[in-house]
Amino acid sequence: MVGAALEDVLRPLAPQVLGVLVRRHGQFEACEDAVQEALLAASVQWPAEGVPDNPRAWLLTVGTRRLADHWRSEHARRRRETTAALLDGLDEAAPEQPTGEDDALTLLFLCCHPALSPSSQVALTLRAVGGLTTAEIARAFLAPESTIAQRISRAKRTVAGHEFAMPADADRTSRLGAVLHVLYLVFNEGYTATSGPDLHRPDLTREAIRLVRQVHRLLPADGEVAGLLALMLITEARRPARTRPDGGLVPLAEQDRCLWDRTLLGEGIALIETTMARAPVGPYQLQAAIAAVHGEAERSEDTDWPQIAQLYRVLSAVAPGPMVTLNRAVAVGMVEGPRAGLDLLATLDDGPLVGHHRVLAVRAHLLEMAGDRAGARAEYQEAAIRTTSEPERRYLEERAARLG
Structure with a gap:
């Protein structure tokens, strides 16, 4: 092996x-x-x-x-x-005695201790539970690697003296937001690795889904826990169709939907439909609903883009952020035309995503839709230079070559 x-x-x-x-x-x-x-x-x-x-x-x-x-x-x-x-008495073949709790889940809640700042909670958990390197965490935070290393070191010292046990109900609730955010980031890193030769890291997506299932069993009535689980299941269902045999990236619009995992897809769609009918709507539920609309389309051209654009409008009001704006720009471009999408994308020109390869790739896509082949080609080329993911780089270079 x-x-x-x-x-x-x-x-x-x-x-x-x-x-x-x-x-x-x-x-x-x-x-x-x-x-x-x-x-x-x-x-x-x-x-x-x-x-x-x-x-x-x-x-x-x-x-x-x-x-x-x-x-x-x-x-x-x-x-x-x-x-x-x-x-004394240790034997490498001896099984660990069960404690009735999942130690990884308990570790997850320990890393999200309220004594830590939210950013330190996320960084420490990505390191200890997700197994991400400091460099990978720095890319997730859009922060220097040295800053993240110091943050993780301080967080370790802070939690060192605290009891290793699942927190009581009230304390558990106070940590839940950080726990869900960490699991979301771990899953995203597994679904689209920020660097390296492979697009996916299935070990990370599987572990994130396993842990969020555990949290869902602990808190079955929490809408955002159910929403995050539904989002992960629907997204993971598409993974078999996201790469070619040579490892190249296949965008959603070009995927063979017969390859999607219908069991995971059905479970995720049913879960989000049930959850949104009974729980206050939050950002994970809205993202799961968007994923469900994509999942219900038998063909790319059947996608209900007006509904997706409307869901993104609500999401941008509930949980505004640059990545929401980035994704919303695509939906707006599909509904109102590429120039409207480009106008929305321009609002990111002075934010933390300036120069990010995904902003460049979306701009290239919208310019291509608008008929500006030269502008699209230049943006694709620049995005290919900036990404650290080899499958993404190859895909972006292919898109640029098509416009040559």
């Missing part, structure tokens, strides 16, 4: 193992270091020796031994008995 296949095994295990170690021993930062060392050991040993029968227990054993080694070197005199107890 090498490369992506090994990463698919290790990535979902990392937050689970980290959750167990933090629950057992506290000391968040030391536990995360131990997990990283265990993952490194697995990446070296497993390709040569094979994956153990119980990968999670193997990682727990190695991680615990790394903790013991650390404590032995740091506090030899004071911690000798503790480190001996940690090692």
